[in-house]
Amino acid sequence: MPPALRTLAQHRLFWPAVTLVLVLVVNATFNTGFWQLQWRDGHLYGSLIDILNRAAPLAVVALGMTLVIATRGIDISVGAVVAIAAATAALLIGGDLVVKNGVQSYVSRTPMGLAIVAALAVSALCGLWNGLLVAKVGMQPIIATLILMVAGRGVAQLITNGQIITVYYAPYFFIGNGFLLGLPFAVFIAAAVWLALHLLMTRTALGLFIQAIGINPAAARLAGLPERLITVCVYVFCGFAAGVAGLIVSSNVKSADGNNAGLLLELDAILAVTLGGTLLTGGRFSLAGSVLGALIIQTLTSTIYSIGVPPEINLVVKAAVVFVVMLLQSAEFRAALGVWVRRRAPDGVTP
Amino acid sequence: MVRATGEAQIVLEARGLTRAFTGVVALRDVDFALRVGEVHAVMGQNGAGKSTLIKVLTGVYPPDRGELRLNGEVIAPASPAAAQRLGISTVYQEVNLCPNLSVAENIFAGRYPRRSAAGLWRIHWARMNADARTLLARLHLDIDVTRLLSSYSVAVQQMVAIARALSVSARVLVLDEPTSSLDEEEVRRLFEVVRRLRDEGMAILFVTHFLDQMYAVSDRITVLRNGERVGEYLKDELPPAALIRAMVGRELGAAAARQRQDAAVPAAKEAPALQASGFGRRGTLHPVDVSLRRGEVVGVGGLLGSGRTELARLLFALERHDSGELRLAGHPVQLTNPVQAIRHRMAMCPEDRKVEGIVGELSLRENLVLALQARLGLRRFLRPGKQAEIAQRFVQLLGIKAADLDAPIARLSGGNQQKAVLGRWLATEPEILILDEPTRGIDVAAKQEVMNEILQLARQGLAVLFISSEMDEVVRVSDRIVVLRDRRKVGELPGDSSEQAVFHLIAAGT
Numbered sequence: 078m079p080p081a082l083r084t085l086a087q088h089r090l091f092w093p094a095v096t097l098v099l100v101l102v103v104n105a106t107f108n109t110g111f112w113q114l115q116w117r118d119g120h121l122y123g124s125l126i127d128i129l130n131r132a133a134p135l136a137v138v139a140l141g142m143t144l145v146i147a148t149r150g151i152d153i154s155v156g157a158v159v160a161i162a163a164a165t166a167a168l169l170i171g172g173d174l175v176v177k178n179g180v181q182s183y184v185s186r187t188p189m190g191l192a193i194v195a196a197l198a199v200s201a202l203c204g205l206w207n208g209l210l211v212a213k214v215g216m217q218p219i220i221a222t223l224i225l226m227v228a229g230r231g232v233a234q235l236i237t238n239g240q241i242i243t244v245y246y247a248p249y250f251f252i253g254n255g256f257l258l259g260l261p262f263a264v265f266i267a268a269a270v271w272l273a274l275h276l277l278m279t280r281t282a283l284g285l286f287i288q289a290i291g292i293n294p295a296a297a298r299l300a301g302l303p304e305r306l307i308t309v310c311v312y313v314f315c316g317f318a319a320g321v322a323g324l325i326v327s328s329n330v331k332s333a334d335g336n337n338a339g340l341l342l343e344l345d346a347i348l349a350v351t352l353g354g355t356l357l358t359g360g361r362f363s364l365a366g367s368v369l370g371a372l373i374i375q376t377l378t379s380t381i382y383s384i385g386v387p388p389e390i391n392l393v394v395k396a397a398v399v400f401v402v403m404l405l406q407s408a409e410f411r412a413a414l415g416v417w418v419r420r421r422a423p424d425g426v427t428p
Numbered sequence: 429m430v431r432a433t434g435e436a437q438i439v440l441e442a443r444g445l446t447r448a449f450t451g452v453v454a455l456r457d458v459d460f461a462l463r464v465g466e467v468h469a470v471m472g473q474n475g476a477g478k479s480t481l482i483k484v485l486t487g488v489y490p491p492d493r494g495e496l497r498l499n500g501e502v503i504a505p506a507s508p509a510a511a512q513r514l515g516i517s518t519v520y521q522e523v524n525l526c527p528n529l530s531v532a533e534n535i536f537a538g539r540y541p542r543r544s545a546a547g548l549w550r551i552h553w554a555r556m557n558a559d560a561r562t563l564l565a566r567l568h569l570d571i572d573v574t575r576l577l578s579s580y581s582v583a584v585q586q587m588v589a590i591a592r593a594l595s596v597s598a599r600v601l602v603l604d605e606p607t608s609s610l611d612e613e614e615v616r617r618l619f620e621v622v623r624r625l626r627d628e629g630m631a632i633l634f635v636t637h638f639l640d641q642m643y644a645v646s647d648r649i650t651v652l653r654n655g656e657r658v659g660e661y662l663k664d665e666l667p668p669a670a671l672i673r674a675m676v677g678r679e680l681g682a683a684a685a686r687q688r689q690d691a692a693v694p695a696a697k698e699a700p701a702l703q704a705s706g707f708g709r710r711g712t713l714h715p716v717d718v719s720l721r722r723g724e725v726v727g728v729g730g731l732l733g734s735g736r737t738e739l740a741r742l743l744f745a746l747e748r749h750d751s752g753e754l755r756l757a758g759h760p761v762q763l764t765n766p767v768q769a770i771r772h773r774m775a776m777c778p779e780d781r782k783v784e785g786i787v788g789e790l791s792l793r794e795n796l797v798l799a800l801q802a803r804l805g806l807r808r809f810l811r812p813g814k815q816a817e818i819a820q821r822f823v824q825l826l827g828i829k830a831a832d833l834d835a836p837i838a839r840l841s842g843g844n845q846q847k848a849v850l851g852r853w854l855a856t857e858p859e860i861l862i863l864d865e866p867t868r869g870i871d872v873a874a875k876q877e878v879m880n881e882i883l884q885l886a887r888q889g890l891a892v893l894f895i896s897s898e899m900d901e902v903v904r905v906s907d908r909i910v911v912l913r914d915r916r917k918v919g920e921l922p923g924d925s926s927e928q929a930v931f932h933l934i935a936a937g938t
Contacts, residue, residue, distance in 0.1 A: 282801045282809045285790075289798055293787045299746065299778055300852065301770040301802035360789050 089354050092406045093369040096352065100373055100402075104380040111383075120256040124379065132375035133263035134159075134322035137270050138342055139349035139367040141318030144274075144311045146350050147291045149359030150211060150218035152312060155319040155346055157229025158203045159339025162323025164236040166196035167333035170246050185246045192249075197320045203229065204316020208309035226343065233335035243332045253329030263325045267368070270318065274364055287311065291359030345374055348399065352406065373402070436463040439631040440485065440516065440600050445494035447480055449839075452831065454480040456655045457494070462600060467622060467632045469642045472652035473675055473843075473871035478635055481652065482604055485633070486518045487511035498600075517593030518602040525589055527578035532560035534577050535592045563591045567621045583614035590621065601625065602633045607641055619645045637871070639668055651675055676873045698722065699758030701891035702774075702860050704743065706752030713738045714916035715751050720860060720891040725882060727906030727923075728895045729930040735915035736895045737779050740864045743893070744776040745769045756860070770803055775853035776862040779895075781842075785849040788838035792830050793819040795837045795848050800855040822851035827877060843874030850881065861885065862893045867901060879905050899927045 085091060104124070105111040114123040138155050145152045169192035170185045185192070203225055210221035244250075255262040278284035289297040290304050298304045322342070327333045351357065352373050353366025377398055381391045404410045440462040447455040455477045462468050472478050483489045485496065487505030496503050498514055505511035508518060525534045533540075533556075541552040541559065560573040569587050577585055586606055593601055603622070607615045622645055626632055636642050642649070649666055651658040651674040658674045666674070700719040708715035713735045720726050728736050742749045745763035753760055756772050763769045766776075778784035787795055796819040797810055804810070810818065819833050826847040830840055837848060846866060853861065863882065867875040882905055886892050896902050902909060907923040911933045919933050 280809060281806045282804070283806055285794060285798070285801060286806070289787045289790060289794075292789045293784075295784045296778075296787050297798075299744075299766055299776065299784050300799040301767050302798075303767060303802075 089363055090366055090369065093353050093366050093373070096402050096406065097369055097373050097376065100376045100380065104376060104383065107380065107384040116259070119259060121259045124383075126261065128372065128375050128379055129264050130261035131379075132371045133261070133267040134325040135342065135345055135349060135375060136267045136368045136371035137318050137325070138322045138346040139353070139371045140267075140270055140274055140364060141315035142343075142346040143350050143353070143355055143362050143364055143367040144287060145218070145315045146347070146355055146357060147287045147359055147362035148308055148311050149291045149294070150308070150312070151347065151357070152204075152207060152222045152315045153219060153343045153347075154203065154207060154222040154225035154229055155315065155322075156339040156342040157226050157233065158200050158316050158319035159323040159326060159342055160233035160333070160335050160337075161203060161229055161236065162196040162200045162320035163327035163333040163338045164233045164242065164335055165199050166192050166249075166324055167242040167244050167327055168236055169195055170244055170249055171242070183246045183248065185249070189246065189248055193324060196324060197317060200320025200323065201313050201317045203319075204313040205309065207316065208312030211312060212305040212308040230335060233333075233338070237333055237335045239335070241332055241334045244327070249328055250331060251328070253325045253327070263329070266321060266325060270321065271364060271368055278364065283307075288360050288362070291362075345371075349374055352402065354406070436465055438463050439499060440633075441497045442481075442485065443495055443497075445481070445484055445491045445496075447484055447489060447491050454655050455484065455491070458652070458655070458657045460485075460650055460657070461660070462631045462633055463648075464631055465626055465629045466647045467626050467634050467645055468648045468650065469634045469636065469646035470650050470652065471642065471671060471675055473873055476652040476675070476871075477655040478652060479604075480655075482518070482602055482633070482635060485511075486516055486602055512593075512596055512598070515597065515599040516602065517596060517598035517600070518604065519586070519589045519593055519606055520604050525577055525585060525592070527576065527585075529577060530574050531564075531571065531577055531580070531588055532557045532573040534588055535560045535563060535573075535595050537592075539596075559595070560591070563595055564588075566594065567591060567624075581614075583610050583617070586610065586614075586618065587621065594625075598630070600631045600633065602635075604635050605637065606634075607636060607638065615641060639671065643668070672872055675871070699755070701757055702743070702893075703755040703758075704752060705755075707742065707749055707754060708751050709738075709742055709747060709749050710751075712747065712915070713742060716910075716912075716917040718743075718893075718910055718917075720893055722859070722889050722891050723886055724907045725886045725892045725894050725905050725923075727902035727909040728893065728912060729899060729902050729909045729921075730912035730934065731897075734912040734934075736897075736912055737864055738915065739912070740776060740779075740862050740893065740895055743769075744774060744862055746776075767802070770799065770856065773857070773859040774862065775799070775856060775858035775860070777846075777849050777853060777864060777866050779864040779868070781846055781849055781868075786837050786845050789836050791834045792823070792828070792837045792840065792848055793833040796822050796851050796855060799852045803856050818855055822848075822855060825854070826851050826881060843870035843878075846870050846874070846878065847881075850878065854885070858890065860891045860893075862895075864895045865897065866894075867896060867898065875901070899930055903927050903930065 108124065111124045114121050114125065138159070142152060142155065169187045170189060175182055175184050207222050207225060210216045210224070211218050214221070251262060252266070253263055257265055286297070286302050286307055289300070289302060290307060294304055319339070323339065326338055349370030350367045352370035353363055353368070355362040355366060377395060381394055386394050438461045442458065442460040445455050445458045445460070446453070458477065458481060460481065470478050470481060480489070484491050487508050487510050490504065490506070498516070503514055505514055505516070511518075526537065529537065536556050536559070541555045542549045543552050557573050564571065564573065564587070567587050567590060569584065571580065571584060577588060580588070590601070606618060610618060622632060622634070634642070634646055643663065646663055648660065648662055649671065650660045651671065653675060698721070700721050702718070702720040704716065704718045706715040706717065716739065718726070718739070728739065730736050741747050743754070745765050745768060748764060754763065755761070761772060763772070787798065793815050797815045800818065801810055816833055822828070823830060823833070828844050828847045828851065830844060837845060840848070850866065866882070867878050870878070879901060882892055882894060894902065894905055903923070903925060909921045909923065909925060909930060910917060911919045911921060911930060913934050921929055921933060
């Protein structure tokens with residue numbers, strides 16, 4: 078291997094990127110026209126754009142999850158928080174199409190800005206609850222967030238009164254369906270969240286602190302890091318990110334379903350983080366890796382639909398593919414595979 | 429290395445062992461021979477290659493070059509289990525048994541005796557327990573083998589680990605720092621067992637940091653330095669001074685003793701940098717009075733469990749005190765967490781550097797700037813370039829040996845890690861430095877360097893609280909010695925007191 082290539086292969090994003098390319102190529106072989114992009118009505122259309130758009134909420138949640146996992150934690154309540162945020166926004170906006178003097182206009186129950194702020198505030202509050210349970214009460218993160226995972230669905234149901242609330246307010250649809258500069262608006266949201274975090278990590282000491290806490294919390298505390306405060310903030314941000322995803326999701330489907338919004342999203346988010354090369358044991362993390370992970374998962378989902386896997390077994394297929402992807406990303410497995418291939422090689426060479 | 433005739437037969441022999449880790453050579457062309465019926469000590473500073481040698485001998489790592497022979501036959505154990513099957517058993521520094529299993533289960537874990545086919549191969553508990561008892565009797569240990577391992581002291585657990593090693597009919601027994609958590613009586617009992625096994629013909633490889641223990645039990649010494657073998661000696665050929673010379677490769681600088689006399693004389697009029705009065709916590713430390721002046725090293729003398737570490741943790745607000753008051757430079761303060769202590773320019777090197785000191789996967793650079801960055805806060809971020817600059821300064825100042833500032837600190841030797849933890853605090857420019865066992869687990873030369881560094885710092889005006897379980901170190905560097913016993917202060921001695929005086933006070937104190 079030439080040295081330049083070796084350096085490239087050792088980059089922590091190398092394997093996630095290779096995986097994404099592989100999944101894209103597989104998709105393209107089953108789906109002619111996969112690479113095609115069309116310019117229509119000032120918007121870009123195509124399978125790639127579709128994947129970007131659908132991966133956006135997952136990427137946002139995965140970014141929040143990355144920080145939590147980096148502190149040795151985990152947040153399995155994000156799916157429920159997505160439902161709560163969606164329900165809050167949908168309830169406050171409601172909306173109606175009013176015709177006055179022959180002019181059609183949409184009227185929301187409360188101003189849309191307020192509804193959005195309220196939904197995000199409620200999500201951050203959910204994160205605060207998780208963070209306090211973990212950092213102040215000292216509960217195991219998986220148990221602490223399990224509470225909200227279960228109870229959160231109930232809260233969302235309470236907000237929507239057990240109904241699916243439909244939103245009739247066109248401006249709100251822009252979040253999940255709108256286009257900006259030809260690209261889906263949700264992509265810009267995800268990019269903005271990533272950029273904000275990236276700047277926080279490279280322009281402030283937050284990245285160093287989070288890693289130190291994840292690797293050795295006792296040493297971090299003794300070195301004078303506000304370990305509990307940072308842990309709480311990380312969970313608050315994770316809740317907030319889930320809220321953002323909730324807005325995108327509810328805007329996209331123009332409704333809020335307490336039962337099904339963001340269902341199992343926590344698992345996809347954890348998977349995305351793991352695929353992106355961040356270890357569940359905490360410490361070193363990669364934001365860009367988690368975004369790649371989210372793209373891998375969404376591409377995989379699209380592939381499964383586009384090659385016509387029957388819906389009843391698509392989760393099994395997805396699980397199998399994820400299993401293989403995880404194996405390929407493990408350096409130990411690749412080393413073992415290499416040894417096995419080399420050992421087998423002499424048999425195959427004999428003429 | 430042919431010696432006098434009548435030499436015992438060589439059981440385990442290594443020739444030309446070489447092993448490198450990512451470019452760093454840990455062992456270079458090392459020969460080693462272990463004979464029947466001897467206790468053979470491997471000595472060397474941290475980073476000399478002791479652990480690597482043991483790991484190669486016991487199958488943890490394969491050597492890059494060189495060969496191993498057991499009774500003359502070439503072996504290449506691929507794992508510790510494989511080495512054990514060949515008859516090379518290892519008892520590690522930290523007892524690695526299962527505390528939640530019984531003593532007998534631990535001894536036979538993975539090899540439980542089974543009943544016959546008629547008995548459906550069920551575990552033969554009665555036989556297992558009886559065999560365990562027989563094995564332990566060989567070590568003169570009579571305990572209930574059906575009780576959980578965790579119900580026994582570390583010393584007994586150590587014996588159980590040895591019994592486990594014997595149960596696979598070991599011919600070679602490797603003891604890696606077996607005494608680090610034992611008290612004197614326990615060490616004596618362990619050594620009795622070691623001698624008995626030796627007399628039965630077992631070949632024993634013994635690694636320790638404690639010179640006196642090594643001299644008490646070994647017959648032969650192999651000295652390593654910088655990954656190379658310095659030589660193999662009979663114990664009587666190598667008095668301590670010569671041993672240290674062999675390990676260090678030079679004469680140790682004249683002991684730090686008396687150097688403190690050049691230290692800045694504390695200005696008596698000035699308020700003490702730290703003054704704790706009636707300072708304590710119920711169940712942790714009876715109220716004590718301690719004061720620290722600028723330019724002064726105050727040693728804390730006391731045995732394990734005397735409250736030394738507790739005093740350090742209370743002062744640094746890792747735990748809250750519930751009685752007394754603390755004054756810093758004359759002003760009363762209420763510290764509720766380490767962040768506040770640090771804001772008052774306090775710093776503390778914790779007792780256990782692995783648990784509370786280093787952040788293993790972060791680089792040396794990041795470890796060195798961590799406390800400084802914590803004090804600067806989130807927003808005044810030191811960019812990597814600036815971090816490297818600061819790190820470089822402390823690497824030079826403290827003589828930290830590291831090839832790469834960006835490599836994880838966990839890869840450095842213990843002494844260098846300890847210096848890095850010290851450097852982390854010096855970077856915050858503290859005025860009060862609390863050192864809890866700063867020399868634990870590091871080699872003789874590094875100890876000396878750390879102590880010299882402490883005296884140097886005091887000379888520059890720092891107030892230092894020095895805690896060590898090695899009393900000779902305490903009397904050597906301290907201007908005053910606070911003596912603790914049973915979680916209370918029993919007195920204070922001037923710095924030029926002898927070790928005997930400190931022990932006398934501990935013994936007399938009530």
